[in-house]
Amino acid sequence: MSRKTCVAIAIFLLSFLPGSAQGVVGDDGQPILFRGRVSRRYNSATFNGTPYLDHTGSKTGSVIFDGVLYPDVLIDYDASLQEISVRQDEDHVSIIPDSRQIPWFTMGDRKFVNLSYLGVDSAEEGFYEVLMDGDIALLERVDKKMLSFPGDHNTVRELGYIDPDYRSELITYYKIDRRQWSLKDGVLSKVKGKKAFQRLQKQIILPASGPGPVERAAARWHEVNRSAIHMETPSVSFQKNRSDRENLPEGYFMKDMAEELARLDSLEESVRAMYQNKIYQIGDPAYPQRGKVKVSGTVRDAATGQPLPDVTVWDDNTSTYALTDARGQYSITIPVGENVINFNELTKQDMHLKVVVNGPGGLDLTMTERVTMLNSAMISADTRMNHRTAKIGLERVSIKTINKIPSAFGEGDILRAVLTLPGVKTVGEASGGFNVRGGSADQNLILFNEGTIYNPSHMFGVFSAFNPDVVEGVELLKSSIPAEYGGRVSSVLDVKGKDGSFEKINGSLGIGLMTSRLHLEGPLKKGKTSFLLGGRMTYSDWMLKRIKSSNYKDGTADFADLNFGLTHKANDNNTIQLYGYWSKDNFSFSPDTTFHYNSLNAALRWKHKGAGRTSFSFSTGIDLYGNTLDETPYSSEYEAFNLETAINQAFARLKFETAGDHHVVSYGTEVLGYALEGGHIKPMIPGSAVIERSLETEYALQPSVYLGDEWTAGEKFLLDYGVRVSSFYAKAPAKFYAGPEFRLSGKYSVNNNLSFKAGFNSMRQYIHLISNTTAISPMDTWKLCDEEILPVDGWQAASGMYWTVFDGKVDLSLEGYWKNTWNELDYKSGATLVMNDHLADDLVRTKGKAYGVEFMAKKTIGKLSGWASYSYSRTFLREMEDRGINTINRGEWYSAAYDKPHDFKLVANYAITARYSLSTNLDYSTGRPVTIPVGYYQYGGGYRLAYSARNSYRIPDYFRLDLALNIDPGHYLKALTHASLTLGCYNVTGRKNTYSVFYSTDQGRNLKGYRVCVFATQIPYINLNILF
Amino acid sequence: MKKILTLVIAAMSAVGCVYEFTPDIRPGDTKGLVVEGDILIGDVSTFTLSCIESLSGEESAPVRGWVWIEDDSGKEYHPDSSDPSNTFDIDMRSASPDRQYRLRIRLASPLTGSTFYSSEWREVQKAPVIDDLSYTWDDDIYADPYTHLWLSLSSTEGSGCFRWDYEEIWEFHAEFMAEYYYDTATQRVRSYEGRIPPLYYCWSYDNSHQAGLAIAKSTGGERISGYKFLDIDRRELRMQTLYFIKLQARNISEECYEYLHSIEVNSTSTGSLTQPDPSQIIGNIFSDDDPLEVVYGYIEASRVSEKSMYISDLFIPPAEPGGNLPPPVTLSGMLTPLSPAEAYMYDLRPKDSPDIWVNKKCVECTALGGTKIKPAFWPTPSE
Known part of the structure; x- marks a missing residue:
């Protein structure tokens, strides 16, 4: 019998509802206690110790289950999972009854109580042993944890006993953890230390006779409350050598018990995922409705209580999909009657809930951590993600994925991860910016916890500005950009920071070759207020100074950044969040020129959940970015100067959302205020030849309003549309721009596995990055629109096909796009872009066109996971005005600096074992365009250089292969520390990828060309991360 | 520890490098006519013809041809000699400043396939x-x-x-x-x-x-x-x-000034990571056969003022x-x-x-x- 058939049978059997939970025996004559999941069979050949409290074996005891006492039951207490398994006798298979119906059980003389079941605050799920039950109850909690560390752990302290069968070659073992507690007046307190324990023992007044207060409470509570619990348990009891053909299908019981148990082992995972065999009633059964109704709720992480975004919610009957949002909320429309709703998230145990839907209602749940990772995906993007949304060009990357992608110097790098996505390119290694679907680097709106990031990198692009320890995930919107976003023409990169844990203090320490980082998070008030702190710094500066015979000896290269977050849940409906980010960079490879740049972002956000399914959020904050250039020419210190530029931005955003049966309407407003300091130059010493002067500060306001709707137009149609009206007011000289921006995308689902999308976006941008250099440099200036510099207008049309194959294991996508822009800025030949009072005179307006096709195959399940993508794309610019012979390329289209037609990427992870995995990253792309000298000629008394047409040549193609070996800690969720190690090599083939080219000439002659390679060799790295 | 540190530092300092870059230049880009000179009304105008030299130092064949000036009435001004040459003097002392002029070129041996070239029509700039x-x-x-x-x-x-x-x-x-x-x-x-x-x-x-x-x-x-x-x-x-x-x-036009200024800058500022990339500069001389062909040079028509002094x-x-x-x-x-x-x-x-x-x-x-x-x-x- 195949596994699928067994599962189907199990589902069928488990859905059979024999009646109420009353009585000792069920309809089949078997005690109700013995209905449940088959007990797990541990493979003790792989570990030392035992997960059971009592290593000597099952003990006879009694269990109160569902208000009824079952005496003389064989019990095993699994202290690792905090559940008991019971059987009638040695001839029966052990069954795990629902712990939530067990307030009390005994094993021999030992007594155990389920405090969380009795409603004791702060009690953990599971059982506490009652050591003394008097006016104060003295309790002991035992947890067993599976660890994997080499060494000799055969001690009472580690295992709880001396294991006579201890095998030294195994490094996995069950470690015992005992903690003592006292319970008085319903308050649970930890007993700290042996002396306190002994003192307490002497203080307790035991009852003269009979059970103590705790025991009585356990027996009484359930009597009162059990009728309120809608519980059904299946009428299945597994008995060896018994063939119950009335309830089970032919052949269900195998003759060979070992084979039966092995088969049941394979069922374990799916049965376990049945979530305690519970059936949920939604809506009032007294007033059942017809047709389809909306079921909604919140999904939370069982460990932290945090809402879980990106959880797939789908209905077996109708294949309707939903996805939890950032608040963990979902809404799904399903038919009235019996349904099975599935919840799937990468790192959590699958949940399959049986529901009986009578009418609209709520269904909240928590999801527990998935223990084993062998069969789970490395890649964050869930299977079928593309089928769940109408958005085209949406990519999500979780921090787990980011940390697995090899990068230079080994540190998880947000930007490097983004660069592995199709449609995302860069002009070169260690380049500060990136290009999305033919857009320039300044056309990407980069958000981090509501703040705008103007420079997303440190050290000229070697590291990203985002500390991976404080990031939850990254979302890149390449085409379908919701109406709530605006201000940039190409894309939105939304880096989501994580909130601190509300449950316990934890953190991490990362040590690498060039940088180290530390992060700490935890509750200030458990369940209410949490904090998050993260910091990074580099010691590359110290290392550079120790390079004796090198040009870098006098150089400087260092950075530091700090992240701060505070989250406060005022109540169930209101949350206040405060974020802060600070960074500084210093960079110099020669003593005469030093760059400094720094960022400061701060944001305050209030989220409110209103009546029904309405919500709003209000956020406000500041974004400051400044850079400084210190130039001290060798020729004369009297020509030394200091040049500063800065951009200061303040924002306020108000967003509303109302969800109905078929529509999720969002609307809101946003205001940005700018104070842009174009440049201030001043001498560095008195008497200098440099004259101090400043460009006037530019002030502007950018208010916008938007309205959007996500319309479930039918089972197969999803439409996402909206309009944003943006405006811009420059103060002096006064200039006003405004215009609508339309957003439209739609999805048609042929079936669960095949869908088509199409979309159209128009966008406007009122701020430009002025750069005529190849690489984005910190000294590039930003410029607001004014009467001479117009806003960039653009639109993009895209479509795609999405196909999930091989039983949901592989997602295929094929997307195509066409984009047009107007008023993109390019520079005139010989333009002066720094400290230029009449900057517009050196700039030209261009029209841009970009088109491309992207193919991607993504495998998210299995030992091997990852994605491969290929894209063919072109990006061209053309000057909009005819400036006669000065028109760039005579007014013909020319390649943009980031036009790289062919692009192939491969990101893969292979889980060798549960702890060891191999990661690889392969990147190939066409070399970017350049303009180069093609000859000499004599003119005007000297030799001159003749250049090619703009961007008509290319640097050599780019190819890079990275490999990494990841060693994860043991698969245990509750260890005090987890240390993971990554050994890797960046650029395994040692290819000398060209970053830029330049030429040197002597009076126009003796021309020599050079190409600069940032990483011209293999870069091995080692990274140690410690979680605590 | 010191040894490890030295190895790490050595590895880091060796990770980036500068190498020679000698790309293959397309044959079409290495051929280009260069024309120098201006139309000086009231004086003798001197013109020279040459061509682009290869970056590799390969000598180019000398350029020879004929050059003359036309005005918008169709009148032509030729050098004294009718032999093909690469240097020409054309007497424009009797030319009228009220007409428009252009330079015409005919090559004895085409460089790129074009034989005839013409500059734009230029109005005569008044003498400063x-x-x-x-x-x-x-x-x-x-x-x-x-x-x-x-x-x-x-x-x-x-x-x-x-x-x-x-x-x-x-x-x-x-x-x-x-x-x-x-x-x-x-x-x-x-x-x-x-x-x-x-x-x-x-x-x-x-x-x-x-x-x-x-x-x-x-x-x-x-x-x-x-x-x-x-x-x-x-x-x-x-x-x-x-x-x-x-x-x-x-006097020269602003366009002419921009052209001359650009070729001067292009020859000294060759682009780097933080400098602007130079770009091709198009003059106002075009091939009659292929208007997109790049010709180096700018022809201006001007009247000349003169002054001298002794020291x-x-x-x-x-x-x-x-x-x-x-x-x-x-x-x-x-x-x-x-x-x-x-x-x-x-x-x-x-x-x-x-x-x-x-x-x-x-x-x-x-x-x-x-x-x-x-x-x-x-x-x-x-x-």
Whole structure:
């Protein structure tokens, strides 16, 4: 019998509802206690110790289950999972009854109580042993944890006993953890230390006779409350050598018990995922409705209580999909009657809930951590993600994925991860910016916890500005950009920071070759207020100074950044969040020129959940970015100067959302205020030849309003549309721009596995990055629109096909796009872009066109996971005005600096074992365009250089292969520390990828060309991360 | 630990590098016609034809052809010679400033497949006014050893962009005046008998063509004032006796100025990580067959203003002699024996002093690059 058939049978059997939970025996004559999941069979050949409290074996005891006492039951207490398994006798298979119906059980003389079941605050799920039950109850909690560390752990302290069968070659073992507690007046307190324990023992007044207060409470509570619990348990009891053909299908019981148990082992995972065999009633059964109704709720992480975004919610009957949002909320429309709703998230145990839907209602749940990772995906993007949304060009990357992608110097790098996505390119290694679907680097709106990031990198692009320890995930919107976003023409990169844990203090320490980082998070008030702190710094500066015979000896290269977050849940409906980010960079490879740049972002956000399914959020904050250039020419210190530029931005955003049966309407407003300091130059010493002067500060306001709707137009149609009206007011000289921006995308689902999308976006941008250099440099200036510099207008049309194959294991996508822009800025030949009072005179307006096709195959399940993508794309610019012979390329289209037609990427992870995995990253792309000298000629008394047409040549193609070996800690969720190690090599083939080219000439002659390679060799790295 | 650190640092410093970059240049990009010159109404216009030279140093075949000027009435102005050449002088002294002009070119051997080229039609820029041509110097030669030449230009109907050329003529003499000379024919020392040695005074000629592009753009209005365009070291021979400069200035269009400025910048600023990339500069000369073919050069039509001045040693304090002349020596101090092939001259001191022999550079002005060609207008009696 195949596994699928067994599962189907199990589902069928488990859905059979024999009646109420009353009585000792069920309809089949078997005690109700013995209905449940088959007990797990541990493979003790792989570990030392035992997960059971009592290593000597099952003990006879009694269990109160569902208000009824079952005496003389064989019990095993699994202290690792905090559940008991019971059987009638040695001839029966052990069954795990629902712990939530067990307030009390005994094993021999030992007594155990389920405090969380009795409603004791702060009690953990599971059982506490009652050591003394008097006016104060003295309790002991035992947890067993599976660890994997080499060494000799055969001690009472580690295992709880001396294991006579201890095998030294195994490094996995069950470690015992005992903690003592006292319970008085319903308050649970930890007993700290042996002396306190002994003192307490002497203080307790035991009852003269009979059970103590705790025991009585356990027996009484359930009597009162059990009728309120809608519980059904299946009428299945597994008995060896018994063939119950009335309830089970032919052949269900195998003759060979070992084979039966092995088969049941394979069922374990799916049965376990049945979530305690519970059936949920939604809506009032007294007033059942017809047709389809909306079921909604919140999904939370069982460990932290945090809402879980990106959880797939789908209905077996109708294949309707939903996805939890950032608040963990979902809404799904399903038919009235019996349904099975599935919840799937990468790192959590699958949940399959049986529901009986009578009418609209709520269904909240928590999801527990998935223990084993062998069969789970490395890649964050869930299977079928593309089928769940109408958005085209949406990519999500979780921090787990980011940390697995090899990068230079080994540190998880947000930007490097983004660069592995199709449609995302860069002009070169260690380049500060990136290009999305033919857009320039300044056309990407980069958000981090509501703040705008103007420079997303440190050290000229070697590291990203985002500390991976404080990031939850990254979302890149390449085409379908919701109406709530605006201000940039190409894309939105939304880096989501994580909130601190509300449950316990934890953190991490990362040590690498060039940088180290530390992060700490935890509750200030458990369940209410949490904090998050993260910091990074580099010691590359110290290392550079120790390079004796090198040009870098006098150089400087260092950075530091700090992240701060505070989250406060005022109540169930209101949350206040405060974020802060600070960074500084210093960079110099020669003593005469030093760059400094720094960022400061701060944001305050209030989220409110209103009546029904309405919500709003209000956020406000500041974004400051400044850079400084210190130039001290060798020729004369009297020509030394200091040049500063800065951009200061303040924002306020108000967003509303109302969800109905078929529509999720969002609307809101946003205001940005700018104070842009174009440049201030001043001498560095008195008497200098440099004259101090400043460009006037530019002030502007950018208010916008938007309205959007996500319309479930039918089972197969999803439409996402909206309009944003943006405006811009420059103060002096006064200039006003405004215009609508339309957003439209739609999805048609042929079936669960095949869908088509199409979309159209128009966008406007009122701020430009002025750069005529190849690489984005910190000294590039930003410029607001004014009467001479117009806003960039653009639109993009895209479509795609999405196909999930091989039983949901592989997602295929094929997307195509066409984009047009107007008023993109390019520079005139010989333009002066720094400290230029009449900057517009050196700039030209261009029209841009970009088109491309992207193919991607993504495998998210299995030992091997990852994605491969290929894209063919072109990006061209053309000057909009005819400036006669000065028109760039005579007014013909020319390649943009980031036009790289062919692009192939491969990101893969292979889980060798549960702890060891191999990661690889392969990147190939066409070399970017350049303009180069093609000859000499004599003119005007000297030799001159003749250049090619703009961007008509290319640097050599780019190819890079990275490999990494990841060693994860043991698969245990509750260890005090987890240390993971990554050994890797960046650029395994040692290819000398060209970053830029330049030429040197002597009076126009003796021309020599050079190409600069940032990483011209293999870069091995080692990274140690410690979680605590 | 130290060893590990050293290895790590060494690895890090070696991760990035600079390598030679020699891309293959497309054949079409290495062929290009270069045309230099302007249409000067009321003067002689000079044009040269050449072509792009390969970066590898490969010699290009010389460019030869014919060049003429057309006006918008169809009248043509040709050089005197009808032979194909690469340098042309065209007399435009009788040309009208009220017409439009363009340059026409026909190549004897096409470079790229095109034979005929034409510049854009150009309106004649009016001649600017040379408000001032003057010079200044510092008494203290050690503080400032230069003579600075200044000019001021203005124009009522121009773009505020100017270009100028100049010719220089200077008279100088040898450092010493010899009284005797060694006659190699007779192998005897002979006297000049009080006459000025024939190679004592010389004249030299130069112009601005090798000095780079002389252009300037007004920052406000249509004038440039007090523009220092030339520095001459007072220890040079140019400042020794009498110096003459004739400046010719003309208005150029802003487009022409941008072109000339760009090619100057392009040749020095070749782009780097933090510098702007240079780009191709298109002139106003086009192939009749292929308008997209790149031709290097810009043809402007202008009228010329002229002004000249003299700088005399009578007004500028004399400077110490400059140059690297070998010192005078006595016969006994001569390191090498007299060679009959070298006509040493000597200056006879009083009877009780030994004879002084000097290298010919000290007494022959032609050895210093001068000529005996005296301009007809030269005001001094020197011969």
